[in-house]
Amino acid sequence: xxxxxxxxxxxxxxxxxxxxxxxxxxxxxxxxxxxxxxxxxxxxxxxxxxxxxxxxxxxxxxxxxxxxxxxxxxxxxxxxxxxxxxxxxxxxxxxxxxxxxxxxxxxxx
Amino acid sequence: xxxxxxxxxxxxxxxxxxxxxxxxxxxxxxxxxxxxxxxxxxxxxxxxxxxxxxxxxxxxxxxxxxxxxxxxxxxxxxxxxxxxxxxxxxxxxxxxxxxxxxxxxxxxxxxxxxxxxxxxxxxxxxxxxxxxxxxxxxxxxxxxxxxxxxxxxxxxxxxxxxxxxxxxxxxxxxxxxxxxxxxxxxxxxxxxxxxxxxxxxxxxxxxxxxxxxxxxxxxxxxxxxxxx
Numbered sequence: 345x346x347x348x349x350x351x352x353x354x355x356x357x358x359x360x361x362x363x364x365x366x367x368x369x370x371x372x373x374x375x376x377x378x379x380x381x382x383x384x385x386x387x388x389x390x391x392x393x394x395x396x397x398x399x400x401x402x403x404x405x406x407x408x409x410x411x412x413x414x415x416x417x418x419x420x421x422x423x424x425x426x427x428x429x430x431x432x433x434x435x436x437x438x439x440x441x442x443x444x445x446x447x448x449x450x451x452x453x
Numbered sequence: 454x455x456x457x458x459x460x461x462x463x464x465x466x467x468x469x470x471x472x473x474x475x476x477x478x479x480x481x482x483x484x485x486x487x488x489x490x491x492x493x494x495x496x497x498x499x500x501x502x503x504x505x506x507x508x509x510x511x512x513x514x515x516x517x518x519x520x521x522x523x524x525x526x527x528x529x530x531x532x533x534x535x536x537x538x539x540x541x542x543x544x545x546x547x548x549x550x551x552x553x554x555x556x557x558x559x560x561x562x563x564x565x566x567x568x569x570x571x572x573x574x575x576x577x578x579x580x581x582x583x584x585x586x587x588x589x590x591x592x593x594x595x596x597x598x599x600x601x602x603x604x605x606x607x608x609x610x611x612x613x614x615x616x617x618x619x620x621x622x623x624x625x626x627x628x629x630x631x632x633x634x635x636x637x638x639x640x641x642x643x644x645x646x647x648x649x650x651x652x653x654x655x656x657x658x659x660x661x662x663x664x665x666x667x668x669x670x671x672x673x674x675x676x677x678x679x680x681x
Contacts, residue, residue, distance in 0.1 A: 359463050362456055370454055374478065374520040375511050385509030385522045422481045448520065450481055453456045 354398030541664030
């Protein structure tokens with residue numbers, strides 16, 4: 345039954361990583377304008393080795409978020425990132441064109 | 454994020470508890486607010502709004518920006534009775550983004566062939582609900598007409614505070630049902646929550662139209678539900 349099934353998403357992954365002793369950063373889409381590809385509240389979680397789960401966009405800004413997350417993990421200071429998705433390539437017209445997102449990146453613990 | 458807050462958040466989500474993770478975007482502090490835990494003032498109002506709409510949002514209060522990340526359990530519709538109405542409800546529920554499951558101990562009705570892509574239990578509601586308990590994010594629609602099948606899940610839905618409880622049957626049938634529920638120890642106040650006759654009053658005639666009326670009533674009950 346679906347109810348009994350354990351959740352399997354990036355927040356569970358973050359907790360599992362934490363329990364295995366890894367340093368973890370959590371990135372969260374906190375606001376969007378236009379036709380941004382992922383809703384507010386979406387997460388990307390990153391570990392100290394740069395492994396990641398989830399998404400904050402259709403795939404175009406994840407690389408940048410992972411790189412920033414490395415800084416956040418070492419400094420412990422949260423960061424607010426802003427992206428204009430339209431500036432990035434690889435988005436089809438009419439899908440994500442013109443979207444902007446703000447992504448909050450924080451260290452777990 | 455506080456590791457303890459993450460643990461609590463994951464626990465709440467696993468337990469099908471509605472909650473909002475409140476993050477102060479200026480200083481990074483966060484806390485988890487479970488539905489039913491009152492928060493005062495502007496922030497409290499925004500939290501209630503987030504719980505009702507299911508939409509995560511930022512809010513500015515006295516120069517401080519907060520992010521409210523709302524986590525709602527997926528709303529689930531349990532239909533008692535694998536009948537024609539239910540067959541029409543299943544695709545509508547799917548389209549509208551609600552999980553729908555069907556319970557009917559009558560094996561001739563509860564076949565997977567009649568409900569492709571929908572979870573169907575050909576067991577008694579008592580047995581199914583013992584393993585898959587109802588909760589406030591479940592709707593229950595009882596459409597078999599048979600008290601032997603419908604009565605228990607209706608009473609259970611009222612006890613568990615399901616956001617919607619509807620029962621098929623004429624006013625006369627319902628009056629008898631009310632008597633049985635009262636005799637079974639369910640309070641008048643709870644019994645009045647039952648939508649009977651079932652479905653919004655749009656003059657629905659065919660099973661498919663009744664399915665639309667029931668789904669509309671369920672959606673209304675969900676979007677206008679009172680927070681615990």
